[in-house]
């Protein structure tokens with residue numbers, strides 16, 4: 001049983017407070033709004049949420065939940081503080097942190113007066129870096145203690161959906177948290193020990209980023225469904241049926257497939273079909289901004305890779321793989337487009353791609369299976385990865401081939417490398433190695 005002060009009695013705060021109290025913890029809910037405090041102490045929920053009021057009523061009745069205006073006393077009376085205050089949107093779109101920063105000062109000053117270890121867990125939504133750069137310095141300054149040593153710090157984002165918040169609390173899709181200290185990790189694991197879901201331990205910034213990634217992903221899904229609905233309607237079709245069928249495929253459509261950060265998309269279908277759908281929408285006079293954004297973002301990703309290569313200052317580029325994927329052909333290969341861009345910038349590009357070499361050998365007239373961007377590709381092909389490395393200033397890894405792994409790992413030591421595949425996964429970007437996503 002833990003003693004927990006929950007700061008903020010909005011959606012996240014009341015649901016957390018009531019559920020923690022139901023789970024057997026002693027909870028003090030804190031809010032500067034007297035009406036909210038009075039409602040909770042009267043056994044009422046200050047927000048309308050399915051199943052919440054009985055939880056509040058029961059917890060207040062058995063003494064496991066009490067609400068107060070007195071923040072200092074709440075910190076003194078508990079071992080852990082959950083920060084669930086609001087974060088607004090500033091005029092420029094940045095996150096408004098005023099409630100969080102005020103509260104860090106309040107809690108920090110209260111911690112200064114304690115001689116027992118107190119842990120501060122932020123649950124409000126804050127952009128990556130806010131814990132390290134804003135919250136922790138404020139808490140340290142106000143408490144006069146070192147974070148992770150004199151008091152505990154964690155970031156534990158909330159993913160609940162309004163209307164199903166209590167159900168989501170007990171059956172979450174994702175639990176992830178970051179912390180500065182072992183005690184805080186242990187505490188968060190203890191508080192989540194009965195959840196039917198793995199609790200993921202990460203660093204503070206990753207936990208902050210996962211929260212925004214989750215929100216943005218949900219927003220993109222909603223927008224995508226609306227765009228498909230609009231195009232379907234313009235075609236006299238029922239978008240609900242279309243989306244329902246799309247969602248029935250949990251292998252490719254609703255799965256982790258196609259959700260890895262990486263290089264640009266390509267191949268015989270994806271770019272072509274997005275272009276065609278956008279064109280269909282235009283013909284029907286329906287806006288399809290997401291389709292336009294997909295195509296633009298893809299072009300930008302190719303340019304980003306080209307810039308990474310240019311930034312090395314090397315003139316001789318050794319491209320490992322030029323087909324869309326290992327063993328694939330060159331139709332709409334973003335690697336072929338990237339190579340063409342580098343050639344246009346005046347760089348010398350040589351290519352190792354065993355499958356394209358075989359295609360050349362089999363067909364004397366072929367330029368590499370639907371290669372429409374590099375007319376002299378045949379002359380740029382080299383027969384082995386070793387020969388490619390020997391002739392390269394910078395190595396550009398576009399595809400992974402088993403026989404290339406060891407020579408590339410060795411070459412990384414004395415060649416600048418731009419890696420679009422993340423091979424090997426353990427290597428992180430430094431002076432000579434740059435991964436497109438690391």
Ligand SMILES: NC(=O)c1ccc[n+]([C@@H]2O[C@H](COP(=O)([O-])OP(=O)(O)OC[C@H]3O[C@@H](n4cnc5c(N)ncnc54)[C@H](O)[C@@H]3O)[C@@H](O)[C@H]2O)c1
Nearest residue numbers: 007008009010011012013030031084085086087124125158
């Ligand atoms: N609402 C959701 O569904 C949801 C879901 C996940 C995450 N979040 C995030 O969680 C955070 C809280 O969201 P919310 O919807 O519960 O916010 P809210 O605005 O509904 O409630 C915030 C509460 O904090 C109180 N407060 C302000 N300053 C305080 C202080 N110094 N001490 C104590 N209480 C104080 C306010 O009076 C208010 O009651 C936000 O960052 C939000 O983005 C919200």
